[in-house]
Amino acid sequence: MNLTILTLEIRYEQDVVLTRQKARKIAELLGFDSQIQVRIATAVSEIARNTFQYAGRGIVEFKVEGEAPQNLVVGINDNGPGIPNLKTILEGRYTSTSGMGWGIINTQKLVDQFQIESVVGQGTKVLISKKLPKKAPNLTNQRLEQIKQELDERSPQNPFEEIQRQNQELLQAMAELRKREEELMHLNRELEDTNRGVVALYAELDEKADSLQKANELKTRFFSNMSHEFRTPLNSVISLSRILLARMDGPLTAEQEKQVTFIQKAAGGLLELINDLLDMAKVEAGKTTVHPSDFEVSDLFGALRGMLRPLLAYNSSVALIFDEAVDLPTLHTDEGKVAQILRNFISNALKYTQQGEVRVKATVNDRIITFSVADTGIGIAPSDRERIFEDFVQIESELQKRVKGTGLGLPLSKKLAQLLGGDVSFQSELGQGSTFFATIPFVYPGYTPATALPLPTWQIDPERYPVLVVEDNDETLLIYEKYLQAANYQTLAAKTVNEAKQALQRFRPVAIILDILLQKQHTWSFLSEIKRNEATRNIPVLVITVIDNEKQVLASGADEFLIKPVDRLLLLAKLDTLVKQEKLQKLLLIDDDLASRYVLKQLLNNTSLDILEAANGTEGLRLAETEKPQAIVLDLNMPGRDGIEVLKQLKHNPITSAIPVIINTSKPLEPEEQNYLAKNSVAILAKQTSSQADASNQLRQALVRAGLILNHN
Structure with a gap:
């Protein structure tokens, strides 16, 4: 229009x-x-x-x-x-x-x-x-x-009337502006009042935030300190229960066995809660340290398979399946934390699956690896899916009475995954099952590649026993170095017979590890030469090779024989036997807890060690100086002189500075303590272990690392 x-x-x-x-x-x-x-x-x-x-x-x-x-x-x-x-x-x-x-x-x-x-x-x-x-x-x-x-x-209208009209319009406009100005002034006053209220509110919120921060710090400190106080008696209860169930001091009646089993399970459940609380507190406080290392997914799956197999004993109708880890790259992240995440996922899946399977697999995409744990269990209702990652939350179900837990496994897994630069997620259908995912970068984001170190030279460390390793394979040399670096032995490599002869002219090793084949060259004549030479004939020779010809090796003068690949514990035991055959071995236990010392002695009751005991740090220092034991097992939390102080005095005393020290404690360690103990001890053991066999195995490995020979009585 x-x-x-x-x-x-x-x-x-x-x-x-x-x-x-x-x-x-x-x-x-x-x-x-x-x-x-x-x-x-x-x-x-x-x-x-x-x-x-x-x-x-x-x-x-x-x-x-x-x-x-x-x-x-x-x-x-x-x-x-x-x-x-x-x-x-x-x-x-x-x-x-x-x-x-x-x-x-x-x-x-x-x-x-x-x-x-x-x-x-x-x-x-x-x-x-x-x-x-x-x-x-x-x-x-x-x-x-x-x-x-x-x-x-x-x-x-004439122009004068129009001017008069315009004046009226201007007056009206000015009145309107004045009204707007008054409204703006009123609004400004309201805004000022509001701003004062907001400032006061922010001040109150800051005060509340400070209070919450202090409360959180107090909570973290409480968990860190009290967790150790709880762990010590619990570890004693669990260890003593194992000794009773192992019938090391005589048989038990069926009723006694049932009662001791109940005690052990109750103590184990409480210890699990304390461990989860401590882990959560450390993550929230930013005190959790990431220790990246290279590892293979196949090795991780193998360890988890063995670790979680006992859970299947309670439900034979559930199969735990690990899909084969094929074409997966080597990961460089914290293997322990990845294992902890998957362990929580798998244990939850086994608990809430009555029949069917729990399947674990790993897939890769764009330098990210995704671990998944799928089950055929009860599933998660939509109303509960927002709550499962909250602390202490346990979803109500028909299995809840049968399945006990802390409600901290999933929240802790999420925090650990985020600490490693990833995250966790899940899919679930009620009555059909659930799948939990952990997505983690191949390489830990905070990792800085270290400068490659050269192979060890022939510069003797006076505080370690030199071992000449005649081996031309770099991978095998690296394996031997890793096997021996935690003990008192120094690996000195020679890749050819000529290099080995030059090494023997420059220093006298306490033992020789010899391969028979070196770069298509046999070492039989070199072995015979060692045993004919008056200067080297008393050096023990351990032959390690892929050829199973033990009789010929021993006939040529070798003192011991092993076939590749060799076990670390067996290698250390052979070396210790060759180097210290007739030496009396004393082991000093420094721990104020009588029960802990009793448990350690029971773990070593079938060895030839002469075990000495000290109930405090002062007595331990005295016995270390007078008895000169071959190794010391030291607790950290003791009245008077604590374990850190005792360790420092042992290392500062010329008489005791060379004695290997094994730390055995339930105390949660700060990063500074961890670093100091790692540099000044041969091993750090935790008093809480999953089984009697694990405790015995870990202790024996530490003692072998310290150079003791664990012959059985």
Whole structure:
């Protein structure tokens, strides 16, 4: 629709006043409010004044266009000289002492749409538009005639009346501005009051946050300290229960065995809770240290398979399946923490699966490895899926009475995965089963590759026993070095017979490890030469080779024989036997807990060790200096002198500084303590272990590392 309301010609200055009057009246008749009327009238009069001033004459046309919504459109055209710098004016960059350009700029701000075209020498066309109010009815031909009639009936005002009208509009506008100013002042006061309230609220929140932080630190400190106090008696209860169940001191009746089993299970459950609490507290406090190392997924799966096999004894209708780890890269992250995450996933799956299978597998994608543990268990209801990673939450189910737990396994797994740069997630369907995922980078993000160290040179460490290893395979040399580095032996490598002969001229090893084949060269003649030479004949020789010819090796003069690949514990035991065959071996136990010392003696009751006991640090230092034991097992938490202080005095005393020390404690270690103990002891053992066999095996390995020979009685 296009309806023309009025057309005016501008020839004289009073026509500009008339244009303003008509514009305001038309706006009023079309339903605009008074404020918009003034805006429209001002915009039209500004353009009309420019037309008269710069072109001398022009045409103003008022129209209504469109259907819904309709728009008031005012066109103002002239045939004047045009505007040569229109672009500069529209961009606001034109400056004029006469005010030229300001009318155009200000008019744009007063209307909805503004269009201008100007050709130099031909004239200018301006089109301004304002949308009709929503409440106004659509303009029809009938209404158009009424508007025209009202415009014709109204006599034009003289300029003085128009000036008076404009003054009234200005006064009204000033009153409106004053009202707005008062409203703004009131709003500012409200904002100031609100700001003061917000500042007070933030101060209160900061105070609460500080209180929560202090409470969290107290909680962490409590768990760290009290966990050790709880662990010590619990470890004693568990260890003594194992001794009773192993019938080391005589038989048990069926009822006694049942009672001791209940005691052991209760203590084990409480110890599990304490361990989880301590792990959570350390992660939350940022005190958990990541120890990245290279490991294979296949080895990890093998260890988990053996570790979790006892859980299957309670439910023979569930199969634990590890998919073969094929074409997976070597991981460099914290193997212990990855194992802990998967152990939690698998143990949960076994607990909540009555029949079917629990399947463990690993997949790779873009330097990320995803471990998944899928079960055919009871599943997780949608309402519980947001809660399972909350601390101490255990989902209610028909199996809950049978399955006991701490409710910390999944939250701890999530925090550990995030610590390694990954995360955990899951999928579950009620009654069908669940799958938990742990997504972890191949390489721990905080890992910085260390500079490769050269192979050991022939520079003798006076505090270690030198062992000459005649072997040309770099991997085998590295294995031997790792096997011997935790003991008192120093690995000195020779890859050829000539190098071995040069080494024997420069130092006297306590033993020789010899391979029969070196770079397609047999070492039989070298073995015979060692045993014929008066200077080397008393050096024990241990031959380790892939050829099973023990009789020929021993006949050629070798003292012992092993076939590749060799077990670390067996290798250390052979070396110890060769190096210290007739030496009386004393072991000193320094621990204030009588039960802990009793458990250690029971673990070693079938060895030939002479065991000495000290109930405190002072007595332990005295016995270490007078008896000069071959090794010391030291607890850390003791009254008076604690274990750290005792260890320092042992190392500072020339008489005891060379005695190997094994740390046996239930105390959670801080990183600084861990580093110090790792440098000044041959092993760090935890008093809490999963089984009697594990405890015995770990202790024996530590003693072999310390150089003791564990012959059985």
